[in-house]
Amino acid sequence: MTHADPxxxxxxxxxxxxxxxxxxxxxxxxxxxxxxxxYEFQPPPNPKRQPWPRGNPDIQxxxxxAWGNTxxxxxxxxxxxxxxxxxxxxxxxxxxxxxxEIIEACAARKWEFFSHGIYxxxxxxxxxxxxxxxxxxDSIRTVERATGERIRGYLAPALTHxxxxxxxxxxxxxxxTCDLFQxxxxxxxxxxxxxxxxxxxxxxxxxxxxxxxxxxxxxQYTDILKRHFDQLLEEGEESGTVMxxxxxxxxxxxxxxxxxxxxxxxxxxxxADDVWITTGQEIAKYFRxxxxxxxxxxxxxxxxxxxxxxxxxxx
Numbered sequence: 001m002t003h004a005d006p007x008x009x010x011x012x013x014x015x016x017x018x019x020x021x022x023x024x025x026x027x028x029x030x031x032x033x034x035x036x037x038x039y040e041f042q043p044p045p046n047p048k049r050q051p052w053p054r055g056n057p058d059i060q061x062x063x064x065x066a067w068g069n070t071x072x073x074x075x076x077x078x079x080x081x082x083x084x085x086x087x088x089x090x091x092x093x094x095x096x097x098x099x100x101e102i103i104e105a106c107a108a109r110k111w112e113f114f115s116h117g118i119y120x121x122x123x124x125x126x127x128x129x130x131x132x133x134x135x136x137x138d139s140i141r142t143v144e145r146a147t148g149e150r151i152r153g154y155l156a157p158a159l160t161h162x163x164x165x166x167x168x169x170x171x172x173x174x175x176x177t178c179d180l181f182q183x184x185x186x187x188x189x190x191x192x193x194x195x196x197x198x199x200x201x202x203x204x205x206x207x208x209x210x211x212x213x214x215x216x217x218x219x220q221y222t223d224i225l226k227r228h229f230d231q232l233l234e235e236g237e238e239s240g241t242v243m244x245x246x247x248x249x250x251x252x253x254x255x256x257x258x259x260x261x262x263x264x265x266x267x268x269x270x271x272a273d274d275v276w277i278t279t280g281q282e283i284a285k286y287f288r289x290x291x292x293x294x295x296x297x298x299x300x301x302x303x304x305x306x307x308x309x310x311x312x313x314x315x
Contacts, residue, residue, distance in 0.1 A: 007190060008166060008180065008189055008190055008198075009180070009182065009187055009188070009189055009190060009198065010190075010299050012183075012187060012298075012299050012302070013302070014183075014184075014185075017185070017239060017295070017298055018239075018291065018294045018295060018298050019238070019239045019240075020185060020239045020240035020287075020291055021239075021240055022240045022276040022286070023276055023286065024276065026236075026240070026274060026275055026276040027233055027236030027237055027240060027241070027274045027275070028229075028232055028233050028236040028240065028241050028242070028243060028274065028275045028276070029240060029241070029242045029243075029275075029276045029278060029283045029286075030229075030242075030243050030244075030268060030275050030276065030277050030278070031088050031242070031243075031244050031277075031278055031279055031280050031283060032080065032085055032087055032088065032244070032245045032247065033087070033088045033089075033090050033178070033201065033244055033245065033246045033247065033280065034073070034076060034080075034087045034088075034089055034090070034247045034248075034249060035089075035090040035116060035155075035246060035247065035248045036069065036073060036089050036090070036091055036092065036095055036102060036106075036249070037065065037068075037090075037091075037092040037095070037116065037119075037120040037248070038069075038092040038094045038095045038098055038099075038119050038120065039051075039061070039062060039065045039119065039120050039121050040119050040121045040122075041057050041059075041062050042056065042057045043056070043119065043121035043122065044122075046123045046125055046126065047125075047126070048123065048125040048126065049123055049125060049158070049160070051121040051123075052121075064250050065250050067250055068248060068249035068250030068251075068253065069095070069099055069102060069249070071249075071253070072249030072250050072251075072252075072253030072254070073102060073249040073253070074105075075249070075253040075258055076247065076249045076252065076253045076258070077105060077106070077109070079258060079261075079262060079265070080265075081109070082262075083265045083266070083269050084269075084277070085265065085269075085277055086109060086110055086111050086112065086278075086279055087106065087109075087111045087112070087279075088111070088112040088113075088114060088153070088279045088280040088281065089106055089111055089112065089113045089114065090114060090116040090155050090178070090246070091113050091114065091115065091116050091143070092116050092117065092118065092119050092120050092157070093115060093116075093117065093118050093138065093139045093142050093143065094118045094119050096142050096143065096146045100146065103146050103147065107146075107147040107148075107149070111279075112149070112153070112279040112280060112281045112282075113143050113147060113149055113151050114151050114152065114153030114154060114155065114176075114178075114280060114281070115135075115136070115139035115140075115143075115151050115153070115154050115155070115174075116154075116155045116156075116157055117135060117139075117155075117156060117157025117158075118135060118138065118139070118157070119157065120157050120158050121157075121158075122157055123157060123158055123160040124156055124157060124160040124161050124162050124165060125160050125162070126162075127162055129162075129164045129168060132162060132164060132165060132168050133168060133172075136154075136168060136169060136172045136174075137172070139151060140172065151174070152173075152174055152175040152176065152281045152284060152285075153174060153175065153176045153177070153178065153199065153280050153281060153284065154169045154174050154176070154177050154178070154179070155177075155178040155179060155201070156179050159179065161179060165179070166179075166189060166191055166196060167191050167192050167193075169196065170189070170191035170192070170193055170194030170195075170196040170312065171191075171192070171193050171194060173194060174194075174196065175195070175196070175197060175281065175284040175285065175288060176196065176197045176198070176199040176280060176281070176283075176284035177189065177196060177197070177198055177199065178199050178201035178244075178246075178280070179201075180198045181201070181202065181203055182198065183198065183200060184200050184232060184235070184241050184242060184243075185200065185239070185240070185241060185242060186198065186199055186200070186242065186283065186284065186287040186291070186295075187295070188292060188295055188296055188299070188311055190311055190312075191311075191312050192312055193312050194312055195288050195292055195312065197284045197287055197288060197292075199242070199244070199280055199283065199284060200241075200242040200243070200244055201244045201246055201280075202228070202243070202244055202246070203246075204224075204228070205224060205225055205228050205243075205244075205245055205246070206246040206247075207221065207246070207247050207248055207251045207252045208246075208248055208251065210224065211251045211252075211257075212251065218256065218257040218260035218261065219260055221257075221260070221261065221264075222260050222261060222263050222264045225245065225261075225264035225267075226263075226264055226267050228243065229243055229264075229267065229268055229271075233271060233274060233275070236274070242283060244280070245264075296311055
């Protein structure tokens, strides 16, 4: 990592890349990522960030997020069942102990789980590599014990990182990261070991950004999702694209929002002939097995690098 560029990936122009085709000759890989998070009422302080923006503790913020797990998630789960969509759960690992019934319900539906740290109020800032390793190993063990599933994806808690994060998750055989927002297709990431893919996970259509930051109405959010999807589907004619909708039940599942949001899912499902409706793990697996080598070869052939040691050796 340098002061000029973090050297996580090379500049790789969109046009002219090796053509991607998803299974069944689909044009767009679509996945939906409900964040099932746990926020502590009085988390330990971190000098780099306040856990509750209104002050610590924040009973309003705490209970709003608790509503997401008590009410909102169940509503969202029923809606995804209706459209035969499996969630890829961005999971606060501590929730396995706090709300095992949610884990059981998701596992029964064959949903994917990936790590979003232990709690969304425990930031990575200031962690040593040993502390981050402990978080990753705890995440792997805890989900495996609860579900039998080996997690393969990672989204840093509250989007907080260290300079070691990506190398450490690759070292622990994670297949994809959601923490980079540089592309609409998967891209190989430079790590010391492993084959780590940057998975498209858009902040632009994340309900936290649209509702909490931008203040959009439910109708505006649904319109954004439809237009986002339509553009990526059109570009998928040339080479397969990826669309993710990151969600938080305490926001999208509010009674005045959920039915309008459903219109976006209906719109996407009406294009099922062209869309692979899947999980983050399945997209990463397919890309690693079918496009990893030629993607790296294309990047290196173009010769537009940002320096550094490059990609880990292939296995």
